[in-house]
Amino acid sequence: MTLRIEIEDLTKHFGEIKAVDGVSFSVKKGEVLGFLGPNGAGKSTTMKMITGFLAPTRGTVRVCGHDVITDPIAVKASLGYLPEGAPAYADMTPDGFLRFIADIRGLTGAAKKRAVDSAAERARVTHVMFQPIETLSKGYKRRVGLAQAILHNPPVLIMDEPTDGLDPNQKHEVRTLINEMAADKAIIVSTHILEEVHAMCTRNVLIANGKIKFDGTPHELESISRYHNAVCVAVAGVEITALTDFLNTLNFVSKVETLVAEKGVRVYPKEAQQMTIELSQSIRDKGWQIDSLYAEHGRLDEVFRTITMGDA
Amino acid sequence: MNLKNIWFIMKREISGYFATPVAYVFIIIFLLLTGFSTFFMGNFFERGEADLYPFFSIHPWLYVLLIPAISMRLWSEERKNGSIELLMTLPVSVIDAVLGKFLAAWAFTGLALMLNFPLWITVNYLGSPDNGVIFAGFIGSFLMAGGFLAIGACVSALTKNQVIAFVLSLIVSLIFVLSGYGIVLDFFSSWAPTALVQAISSFSFLTHFDAISKGVIDMRDMLYFVSAILVWLFANAIVINARKAD
Numbered sequence: 066m067t068l069r070i071e072i073e074d075l076t077k078h079f080g081e082i083k084a085v086d087g088v089s090f091s092v093k094k095g096e097v098l099g100f101l102g103p104n105g106a107g108k109s110t111t112m113k114m115i116t117g118f119l120a121p122t123r124g125t126v127r128v129c130g131h132d133v134i135t136d137p138i139a140v141k142a143s144l145g146y147l148p149e150g151a152p153a154y155a156d157m158t159p160d161g162f163l164r165f166i167a168d169i170r171g172l173t174g175a176a177k178k179r180a181v182d183s184a185a186e187r188a189r190v191t192h193v194m195f196q197p198i199e200t201l202s203k204g205y206k207r208r209v210g211l212a213q214a215i216l217h218n219p220p221v222l223i224m225d226e227p228t229d230g231l232d233p234n235q236k237h238e239v240r241t242l243i244n245e246m247a248a249d250k251a252i253i254v255s256t257h258i259l260e261e262v263h264a265m266c267t268r269n270v271l272i273a274n275g276k277i278k279f280d281g282t283p284h285e286l287e288s289i290s291r292y293h294n295a296v297c298v299a300v301a302g303v304e305i306t307a308l309t310d311f312l313n314t315l316n317f318v319s320k321v322e323t324l325v326a327e328k329g330v331r332v333y334p335k336e337a338q339q340m341t342i343e344l345s346q347s348i349r350d351k352g353w354q355i356d357s358l359y360a361e362h363g364r365l366d367e368v369f370r371t372i373t374m375g376d377a
Numbered sequence: 378m379n380l381k382n383i384w385f386i387m388k389r390e391i392s393g394y395f396a397t398p399v400a401y402v403f404i405i406i407f408l409l410l411t412g413f414s415t416f417f418m419g420n421f422f423e424r425g426e427a428d429l430y431p432f433f434s435i436h437p438w439l440y441v442l443l444i445p446a447i448s449m450r451l452w453s454e455e456r457k458n459g460s461i462e463l464l465m466t467l468p469v470s471v472i473d474a475v476l477g478k479f480l481a482a483w484a485f486t487g488l489a490l491m492l493n494f495p496l497w498i499t500v501n502y503l504g505s506p507d508n509g510v511i512f513a514g515f516i517g518s519f520l521m522a523g524g525f526l527a528i529g530a531c532v533s534a535l536t537k538n539q540v541i542a543f544v545l546s547l548i549v550s551l552i553f554v555l556s557g558y559g560i561v562l563d564f565f566s567s568w569a570p571t572a573l574v575q576a577i578s579s580f581s582f583l584t585h586f587d588a589i590s591k592g593v594i595d596m597r598d599m600l601y602f603v604s605a606i607l608v609w610l611f612a613n614a615i616v617i618n619a620r621k622a623d
Contacts, residue, residue, distance in 0.1 A: 116466040119622050142468040152459035154389070156396040161389075168385040169467045197396075213463070 067093045069221050069251030070115065075124035077110050077275075084110045086275035087124070092251040092268075094220070097243060099266030099283070100255040103373050107275040108255040109149055112225050115253070116146045128221055142170075145219035149226055151210025155199035159190050159209045162198060163216060170217040180216050187242060188212035204235045211239065215246065222252045228261065240264045259365040262286065273373035289371070290363030292331075294339050299329030299356040300348060308353075315347055329357065378476070382469050386477025387484070390451075394485055403446060407489045410439055415496065427504030432496055433514040433590035437554050437583050440525045445546035447486065448529025449539045451478050452617065457537040461621050475614045479523075479530050479606075486522045490515065510592030517589025520602035521582050525550050527609035534616040557581025 070092040077085040085107040092098050102108050113119040115126050117137040125132060131139035153162055163184060167177045185191045188208040193201055198209060207227065214222060227243070228236040236258075243252060243265045254265065262269055262283045269286050271279040279286060287293055300308055305328070309321045312332055317340050320333040334340045341360045348355055394400040411432060415421045419431020455461040464474060500506050529546040536542050555561045556577045566574045578584050582605075585598040 113462070113622065118462055118466050138468045138470065141466055144466075146463075146466045148459065148462040148466070150459055152463050154393065154460055155458065156393055157389075161392065165385060165389045166467070169382060169469060171381075171468075 069094055069129055070253065071125075071127040072111075072115065073125045075111060075114055075126060076122045077107075077114060077119065078122045083275050085114070085121075088272065088275070088277055089124075090270055090277065090280055092221075092253060094251050095248055095267075097247045097252045097254060097265055097267050099262050099269045100253055100272070101257065101259075101262070101269055101369065102255075102272040103257065106272045106373070108272065109225055110275075111272070112146075112223055112253065112255060116144060116223055117141055118148075143219060144221040144223055145214035145217065146222075147210045147214040147224040147227055149229075151207045153198050153206065153209055153213070156197060158195050158197055159185065159201075159212070160194040162209065163212055166213050166216050172217065180218070184212040184216040187215060187245075189238065204231050207231060207235070207239075211242065220250060222246065222250050224252070224254045226255055226257075228256065228258060236261075259369060262365060271369070271372055278372045286368055287363030287365060288337065290361075290365070290368045291333070292361045292367065293363035294334050294337050295361045296332045296334075296341055296344055296358060297324065297327065297329055297361065298332060298344065298348065298358045299327055301354045301356045303353055305330065311351065312344075315344070317343060327357075331361075379470070379473050382473045383477045383480065386464075386469065386474055387481040390478050390481035391485060394481070400485065403443070404489045404492060407439070407443055408492055410443070411435070411493055411496075414439070427500055427506035429496060429500055429506070429511050429514055430590065432493070433518060434587075436518045436590075437521065437586055440522055441547060441550045441554055444486070444522060444525035445529050445532075445543045445550065447482050448526050448546055449533050449542040451482060451530045452534040452613075453537055453539045453542045456534075456621070456623075457539075461617075465617075465621055471614045471617050475530070475610055475617065479526060479610055479613075482526050482530065483519075483523050486526060487519055490519055490522065507592065513592045513594050514590045516594070517586050517598070517602075520589075520599065520606075521586045524553070524582055524602050524605045524609070527606040527613070528553065531609045531613040531616060534613050534620065553580065553582050555581070555583075557583035557585075557587075 068091050072091065073089050075085055075088045076083070088107070088111055100108050100111070110119065114121045115128065115133065117133045117140050120134070125134070127133070128140045129143040131143065133140045157165070160181070163181045164177070167180050172180050185194060188211040190205060190208050190212055193205055198206060201209065207230070211227060214224065228239050231239065240261065243254065246252070247267070266283055268282055269279065270277055271286070279289070298308070305323055308330055309323065312318050312321045312330065317335055317338070318332055319335045322331040322333070324331055332344060339360070341358070345355060345358055414435040415432040419435060421431050424431065452461070455464060465471070497511060500511070501508070528549050529542070532546040532549060533539070533542040535545070558581070562574055562578055565577060585601045588595055588598050
């Protein structure tokens with residue numbers, strides 16, 4: 066069974082508001098699906114429905130073949146979930162908390178000890194195991210939540226903004242942890258930090274106003290950008306206007322834009338094709354000295370804005 | 378229903394009581410109030426009788442005040458800090474969670490009740506009481522405490538605010554006690570049909586507890602408390618299902 070999460074026509078209404086509206090996608094083993102979208106787009110609501118916390122208004126969710134409505138316990142047993150803000154029992158210690166989770170997950174004896182130790186180690190909370198959770202910093206609280214989610218080595222992992230509010234080192238650790246686990250799990254991670262798209266996702270689903278606006282690889286997401294495969298060039302000792310006029314004569318160039326700060330130009334290709342080699346060749350043939358030349362991959366923030374603001 | 382899960386939830390909940398001073402404060406206040414009311418308000422010595430009637434007769438009123446203090450946090454706290462999302466996405470049914478939490482609170486109340494044992498020793502030292510009656514009193518009091526706790530648990534599921542949970546539970550509990558109190562029943566009996574007055578009175582914790590605390594262990598009174606507990610816990614599960622995500 067490679068399809069671990071199957072979602073069809075998932076819909077949630079809160080009164081008149083359609084928080085999630087006909088969302089369908091599936092996640093395979095080995096995939097890390099980055100769930101993107103602005104605040105209030107329906108990311109958390111969708112995750113709450115997948116994990117069986119919220120009942121959908123319409124649609125189905127299957128996790129490892131179990132339907133969340135007819136067999137919620139089997140669904141909950143096969144997934145690890147880090148809710149937004151990583152809630153935990155504040156008066157417990159991470160040790161007591163993780164033991165409780167292990168009990169509920171049906172682990173006993175040596176297996177329980179192993180699971181708690183391994184989760185604590187992977188989430189890097191071993192040295193705070195006996196301090197009350199309420200006294201821990203935000204980063205440690207988040208890690209305790211992560212340890213809780215991965216404790217039973219679940220085939221499916223769902224994390225709602227796991228890196229929100231962490232410092233850059235902690236973010237890096239969380240991403241490393243997710244990458245380590247990616248191979249044998251199906252993972253959904255929600256985020257609105259776009260740099261994470263490359264750091265950990267193999268696929269992205271972008272939603273806005275409760276609807277899916279994009280579903281594809283991070284590379285495909287970037288290629289939507291108007292900057293995709295654009296090339297920035299600066300040439301020493303040549304007027305910008307002369308450079309622009311020359312570049313406009315090339316048959317693979319669609320548009321040239323002046324970059325004042327960089328003292329260069331941004332060149333847009335026709336049909337979003339790569340043109341770095343042709344472009345540098347043409348400039349050198351002209352006998353000009355290239356100061357700098359680099360291709361843009363596309364700007365995720367710009368794609369994000371275009372897609373999510375498109376019909377707002 | 379999964380007994381193991383009920384046990385795990387109960388265990389976690391009880392350890393939560395003792396992680397903060399709340400449990401100790403509660404037990405001390407409970408013991409002070411039972412002691413005070415037995416000896417001063419109940420005239421334990423002046424009555425010259427070898428029983429614990431003054432002790433038990435105050436219990437309904439103590440519970441109205443003190444039980445909401447235990448039950449208010451059962452669900453309000455989980456809803457407020459979001460841990461309910463964690464609990465309800467673990468492979469645990471709502472019924473298991475409701476029962477585990479309730480049993481934890483009930484066991485804790487039972488412990489507080491048992492710590493009144495010096496009174497039992499005292500009355501045995503001073504005279505020769507009917508220990509069967511006293512034992513019945515403890516059973517009845519424990520059952521009644523369960524009834525109040527079930528009310529409080531259900532009410533605390535309604536709100537994220539512990540203070541609101543406390544006040545609401547106190548009011549609902551008071552209604553369930555007062556409906557058997559003489560003055561209230563007199564008010565109804567002046568105009569309402571006897572059947573209605575009896576119905577109101579038969580819903581009161583006071584009516585059923587009074588019989589048990591006098592040593593009359595009637596299955597109907599026992600059954601009343603057990604069914605009151607079950608009905609309120611069932612309502613609790615429904616409320617949690619409907620409102621957990623609000």
